[in-house]
Amino acid sequence: MSPRSQGYVFVLITMCIWGGFTISSRLSAQWGISAWDITALRFALAFCILMPILIYKKDTAFLWKKQPFLLAMIGGVGYCLTSYSAFHYVPAAHAAIFLNGCIPLCTAVAAFLLFKEPFDKHTWGSLVIMLSAISAMSFFLYQETGVAFGFGDLLFFLSAIWWGVFTVLLRQWKLSAWHSMAGVAIWSAVIYVPIYLIFLPKKLSEPEPVHLLMQTIFHGVFVVIVATISYVEAIKRLGAFKTGSIVTLAPFMAAILAVPLLGEPLSRAVMCGLIGMAIGALQPWRWIMHKDSLQQQLDRQKKQS
Structure with a gap:
């Protein structure tokens, strides 16, 4: 198998796990597993797997630096508690809109506020598209339910902020x-x-034991460990831009699958939000520009040869 084919295999693995995170987290809420419980089970299992490996490899010195600790509080505990809690209030499609759709924007804002990194033209374009999509979605939601946004949407947006800073x-x-x-x-x-x-x-006594076991293994092993490794391996073979663009599709696909799998509604407001946030997050115009730049490089190489 060529490196490129291997890269697509790793992308597929990552997409399945990231999409599964949305579905399984919503299922966790429906099964009565609280955000407190699943967060503890997730990190307890990952600790039991990873700590012996680090000790065996004698690779524990990095743990005593401030960086891993701060990353854990932001991208670990903070992100998990808010995102898992949000699934108890709103359908899975809202996660694709207010969590995954807002992560690129929150990342750009965090980079500007923390390290003065200016917005590029792609970020400004995404910002306009996302704000338009959210405005239209809030209008339709208000027409349908009398409420523009819910508490779960706020929690998802807070999760996007955590992940952007992380x-x-x-x-x-x-x-x-x-x-x-x-x-x-x-x-x-x-x-x-x-x-x-x-x-x-x-x-922990309320959910079915099999449900607890399934969620613990999936989130503690596949989400924490396997998805991270497969994502990094995909980047090595396909590059960060192509890998990130493809993998970003996973939560939006999961939102569509949640309709038949979980029986969740897909209203006009949600469809408007999904389409707009997907375009803003994926930035499809960059694919065209990316191909053009590659073609220009190939043309220059041909002329030089």
């Missing part, structure tokens, strides 16, 4: 994929799980 810090600090993944999982478990055990409410 992405910018990760890029600025230049941690490897392995160290960032392991650091987030381990510090999240070390800080959050004791607080959960001592202070936070637990409803």
Whole structure:
């Protein structure tokens, strides 16, 4: 198998897991598994897998730096609690709109506020499209329900802010994929799980044991570990732009699948939000420009040869 084919295989694996995150998180809410519980189970299992590996490899020194700890509090505990909680209030399609759709925008804003990185023309274009889509969606939602946005939408947007800040810090600090993944999982478990055990409410006796097991394995192993590794391997073979653009489709596809799988409605307002946010997040015009730049490079190489 060629490196390019391998890259697409890794992209497919990542898309399945990222799309599955949306479906499984909504199922978790329907099965009565609280955000407190699934967050603790997710990081506890990841800790039990990753910590022995780090000890065996004698690769624990990086954990004592401030960067892994801060990343864990932002992209680990903060992100998980708000995103898992949001699925208890709104359908899965809202996650694609207010979480995954807003992540590119929140990342650009975080980069500007934290490190003074200016917006490029693509970001401004996305901003206009996304604000138009959200405005239209809020108008239709108000017509349908009398409420423009719900509490779950606010939680998803807060999750997008967490992830945007996390992405910018990760890029600025230049941690490897392995160290960032392991650091987030381990510090999240070390800080959050004791607080959960001592202070936070637990409803582990209410859901079916098989449901708890399924969610723990999927989120603790596949989301935390497998998806991170497959995403990084895909970037190595296909590049960051192509990989990121393709993988971004996963949550929007999951939102469509949630209609038959979970019986969730797909109203005019939600469709408007999905289409607009997908265009703003994917920035399809960059695909055309990206191809043109590649063709120009090939043409220059031909002339030189």
